[in-house]
Amino acid sequence: MRQALNTLYKSAGVLACLFLIAIAVLTLATIAGRILGLELYSMDEFAGWCMAASTFLALASTLRKNEHIRVSLLIERLAPSYRKIAEMLCLLVATVFMGIFAWYAITGMIESHQFGEVTQGMVPVPLWIPQIGMAVGALIMFIALTDDLLCALRGKDPSYLVAKPVSMTEQI
Secondary structure, eight states: OHHHHHHHHHHHHHHHHHHHHHHHHHHHHHHHHHHHTOOOTTHHHHHHHHHHHHHHHTHHHHHHTTOSOOOOHHHHTSOHHHHHHHHHHHHHHHHHHHHHHHHHHHHHHHHHHHHTOBOSSSSOOBTHHHHHHHHHHHHHHHHHHHHHHHHHHTTOOOHHHHSOOOOHHHHO
């Protein structure tokens, strides 16, 4: 089970990277189109959808690697026994809110499909298609938070406390 979850988180991170590459390709295509006098419609909308998908799909992978910005000023000052309780409470609140968000993102995507909604740009696209990245990314983040919450409840450290963040010099 652990291997399957880690594969899920890593795969979502890889997809997020692919959407970033898609943004670069769309931007370059737009620039080339302008130079060549071609009108490429809705490229900025497509890039925006790729950015949303990239952002949400990267959430779980970023959490697992301890690369989210965490405001832990208060928690770090607590005694170790209280710190564990505070971490569990934070994880519980984050899990509940992300579960609610994922529920509404998925529900909204399904309703967009059922009602046949399309985007308002020059190129009409079924609205549920650009909503997929946000809905799936939110669901995977909910799974990751639930995973960490269950680890904390079992007395283990959550993934973000175990992982050592990589500095910029180590990445290069």
